[in-house]
Amino acid sequence: MLEPVKKVSLTDSIVRQLVSYIQTDLSAGDRLPSERNLIEMLEVGRTSIRESLRALEMLGIVVTKPGEGTYVCNNQNDLLKKPIELGVFSNNKSVKEIYEARRVIEIGMVPLIIEKITDSEIDQCKSVLIKMKYFDSDHFDDFIKCDQQFHRILTISTDNGIVTEVLKLTHRILEEEREVSYLSQKDLKKSVKLHKSIIESIEKRDVELTTEAVEAHMNWTRIILGIDN
Numbered sequence: 001m002l003e004p005v006k007k008v009s010l011t012d013s014i015v016r017q018l019v020s021y022i023q024t025d026l027s028a029g030d031r032l033p034s035e036r037n038l039i040e041m042l043e044v045g046r047t048s049i050r051e052s053l054r055a056l057e058m059l060g061i062v063v064t065k066p067g068e069g070t071y072v073c074n075n076q077n078d079l080l081k082k083p084i085e086l087g088v089f090s091n092n093k094s095v096k097e098i099y100e101a102r103r104v105i106e107i108g109m110v111p112l113i114i115e116k117i118t119d120s121e122i123d124q125c126k127s128v129l130i131k132m133k134y135f136d137s138d139h140f141d142d143f144i145k146c147d148q149q150f151h152r153i154l155t156i157s158t159d160n161g162i163v164t165e166v167l168k169l170t171h172r173i174l175e176e177e178r179e180v181s182y183l184s185q186k187d188l189k190k191s192v193k194l195h196k197s198i199i200e201s202i203e204k205r206d207v208e209l210t211t212e213a214v215e216a217h218m219n220w221t222r223i224i225l226g227i228d229n
Helices: 010-025 035-042 046-058 083-087 095-108 110-116 119-133 137-157 161-179 185-203 207-225
Strands: 062-065 069-072
Touching: 010 046, 035 046, 046 062, 095 110, 095 161, 095 207, 110 137, 110 207, 119 137, 119 185, 137 161, 137 185, 185 207
Parallel strands: none
Antiparallel strands: 062 069
């Protein structure tokens, strides 16, 4: 069935051209043309090129090395097979949409976690939580890494590759947004408390309690990201 043609943003168009170029003309580790050359080749502005390269870097397709240039990542062949990742950047998807997608998936996967998570994975989450308690606002990057590790363990416990890949992408984008926000020591303590509630509920193998804990965590995430209801 034919549908109305949607207007594609300039950045989305550039991203797709660059992906096609990487697939056909470059290999892992190859250097992309310089920013100046890309501007001339694609006949677009510097800002659009930089936004497009940043999008590709967020997807893990390229990596930018200061003073050297932008290079194709070693794992790009796998990533380029995932159109869902490129779709996130189509039609100017908002942070709110990405947050809503993550919320639906994280709450929906609770029964799967309760069914499949092992005692070892629960212990791993507890260990990460202990580390999180000792980080203050001056060590925000370390706190975020632990936060990501906590959720990664839970996601992997579902033993579902699709869930893992989709959440990996939404987490990556939302964490970039959160990095530009200031989190106080009080915020970090609140985050630890919410994560503690999640893992304690999971340990009890209680779907209802865990769902409530995840919902509370996602509501707090919405506030931190400044997303309106």
